[in-house]
Amino acid sequence: xIQRPSLSARAIAPALVVGLLAFLLTVDLRTQDTASKITxxxxxxxxxxxxxxxxxxxxxxxxxxxxxxxVAALAATAGSTTLQELQSATERIGAASGxxxxxxxxxxxxxxxxxxxxxANPADGKIQDVDIQAVVNALWSAGAEAIAVNGQRLVSxxxxxxAGGAVxxxxxxxxxxxxISAVGDAGAMRTSFQRSDIAKRFRAWEQIYGLGFSVEQPSxxxxxxxxxSLQFRYARIQQPS
Amino acid sequence: xxxxxSLFAGIGLGVAFHSAVPFSWAPYLPMxxxxxxxxxxxxxxxxxxxxxxxxxxxxxxxxNAVLAALLVWAGIRLGVQxxxxxxxxxxxxxxxxxxxxxxxxxxxx
Numbered sequence: 001x002i003q004r005p006s007l008s009a010r011a012i013a014p015a016l017v018v019g020l021l022a023f024l025l026t027v028d029l030r031t032q033d034t035a036s037k038i039t040x041x042x043x044x045x046x047x048x049x050x051x052x053x054x055x056x057x058x059x060x061x062x063x064x065x066x067x068x069x070x071v072a073a074l075a076a077t078a079g080s081t082t083l084q085e086l087q088s089a090t091e092r093i094g095a096a097s098g099x100x101x102x103x104x105x106x107x108x109x110x111x112x113x114x115x116x117x118x119x120a121n122p123a124d125g126k127i128q129d130v131d132i133q134a135v136v137n138a139l140w141s142a143g144a145e146a147i148a149v150n151g152q153r154l155v156s157x158x159x160x161x162x163a164g165g166a167v168x169x170x171x172x173x174x175x176x177x178x179x180i181s182a183v184g185d186a187g188a189m190r191t192s193f194q195r196s197d198i199a200k201r202f203r204a205w206e207q208i209y210g211l212g213f214s215v216e217q218p219s220x221x222x223x224x225x226x227x228x229s230l231q232f233r234y235a236r237i238q239q240p241s
Numbered sequence: 242x243x244x245x246x247s248l249f250a251g252i253g254l255g256v257a258f259h260s261a262v263p264f265s266w267a268p269y270l271p272m273x274x275x276x277x278x279x280x281x282x283x284x285x286x287x288x289x290x291x292x293x294x295x296x297x298x299x300x301x302x303x304x305n306a307v308l309a310a311l312l313v314w315a316g317i318r319l320g321v322q323x324x325x326x327x328x329x330x331x332x333x334x335x336x337x338x339x340x341x342x343x344x345x346x347x348x349x350x
Contacts, residue, residue: 017281017298021251022249024274024277025274026252027262027270030256031266031267031270035264
């Protein structure tokens, strides 16, 4: 006997339900797929934009260094006495303000993140901006005449800060190991720094969190010039009255 | 027979109209799916046990899906984070219970 498929309500209901389920499942799968595609695309777009801007900044900085060198060369070839006086004044000011590279004896403090998972809180194993700030402050108070962190010269507007878990100095991202070079009276600076609060704390943290901490006294330290630009939008030069 | 046709029709409609569903509904869809799956497995088990009632099946399917989505919506509005976990746990447990019953009936194991 051939059974005719019945179109009674009893047969329609399960069919309808299965159809609805299939529809729901398919729509759900497609929507989640689209959602993850969108976030993936945005993320890689943003990363590409950041990388491109960083490259542009680096190119502009080297161009700036070139132009500064040109200006210095041009000024050096001129012969007037006033110009030479201004030149030496500029050199002295540059040394103090950070636009001239310096060399001399001094102290290099190296800080490194811990290499393993030494404590419950992973942030404890990373060098933070406040650690670098404390070391720099201790070096200034120990008598440093110029300080650079991983090649970034500290000038009056320099900030050592933290953004998204990364350390930024002069708005450039730095990573471990952090080399803090300070030019000055090497022996006196080293003694004074080793006695400072932050040095004592770091010696303890070396044991507890596995952070790297070392103080070297190389015979010659190079401190580069400040590579950025100093623009004053609000500060004006105060004329002597 | 009709069920199989309807299955493919549902898939086809889902592929064709997935963009018609507002994107903001994306968090609620998986919950509705979980609830619908639960009532489908429940219906399968009832069918095998001989206690299948198509009215119960249809009504439980629709109400489970709608109520699960409503519960998640209310939870989000009230500020309960991860209320989706409640839906997942409850319907997941029920799905496993139904699957175990089906397995016992089919394989006597």
